[in-house]
Amino acid sequence: MDVRYLNPVIAATDSVFQTMLAVKPEKQNVSVGTELVTNKEVNVIIGMIGDIKGSIVFSFSREMALAVVEAMSGMEMQKIDKFVTSAMGELGNIISGKATTGLAELDLSCDIAPPQIVTGKEINISSEAEKILMVTFKTKFGDFDVSFSIK
Amino acid sequence: MIWRDEYKIGVDLVDEQHKELFNRLGDFIQTVRSAEKVAAKKAEIDRTLAFLGDYVVTHFNAEEALQKKYNYPDFENHHEVHEQFKSEIAEFKKEFEASGYDEDLLMEFSGYLLTWLINHVAATDQKIGDYINSLNEEDTK
Incomplete structure (x- = not known):
């Protein structure tokens, strides 16, 4: 798997956070693994089919998910409820949609599936992926993580 | 809902309508998230959702008329996005009633609306403003 596939995902994440939330996310470390285990509680999984088969997973801490939805709604959010997970799911959907446009520029034609939400502690997202970036x-x-797993 | 000046596209009519949409969606979300049980606030949910839905139509029509006036090249796609959104609202109303006013369904839909509207205004609609501005720049050259 080619690391440059990750670039459109990074660019889309950056752009959507800036236009929607007026926040520039600072990219930290990139790691490669074979398993996706996270202690972040709000996970948005976007399945991908086409030239790339796999998924993009956005993992947000509880605090971050609440803070983002508070910033968008102007209302206080106290718990991770359906309103919060759905708002974050759509955010993941928008970023992934934009990422597919970037992948198309690399001549990769991909479609995405509606967001799936997984919440809880110590989550292991099995993806049958060969590699996860x-x-x-x-x-x-x-802080939040974006994982791109390709089968 | 939080309105930011960066969301402006530079066409007063559209910017004012976007602000009004933010207000109306904000009212709907306030109702959805108030502490009362769904059964007790059913009428208010219906009212604020209808209020939002009516304005969505008014606004989409105005925005599409503007796009046509300037021969906006992405009109067809944008129109399709609007049509799909309108049918999602209609679909939700049906599903919500059929579910016996299920609270999870209501929370899920309103969370989706929140993110969708911000993205549509902050990203998708900006392209209309950019296009119209580029025409005006051509004119002054």
Whole structure:
């Protein structure tokens, strides 16, 4: 798997956070693994089919998910409820949609599936992926991970 | 909902309508998230959702008329996005009633609306503003 496939995903994440939330996410380390285990509680999984088969997973801490939805709605959010997970799911959907446009520029034609949400502690997302590329971003709302797993 | 000046596209009518949409969606979300049980606030949910839905139509029509006036090249796609959104609202109303006013369904749909509207205004609609501005720049050359 080619690391440059990750670039459109990083660019889309950056652009959507800037236009929607006026926040520039700072890219931290990139790591490569074979398993996706996260202690972040709000996970948005976007399945991908086409020239790339796999998924993009956005993992947000509880605090970050609440802070992002508070920033969008202007209302206080106290718990991870369906409103919060659905708002974050759509955010993942928008970023992934934009990422497919970037992948198309690399001559990769891909479609995405509607977001699936997994919440809880110590989550292991099985993906049958050969390789998982993970990048961590830092924002004023907290840190989050974007993992791109390709079968 | 939080309105930011960066969301402006530079066409007053559209910017004012976007602000009004933010207000109306904000009212709907407030109702959805108030502490009362769904059964007790059913009428208010219906009212604020209808209020939002009506304005969505008014606004989409105005925005599409503007696009046509300037021969906006992405009109067809944008129109399709609007049509799909309108049918999603209609679809939700049906599903929500059929579910016996299920709270999870309501919370899920309103969370989706929140993110969708911000992205549509902050990203998708910006392209209309950029296009119209580029025409105006051509004119002054």
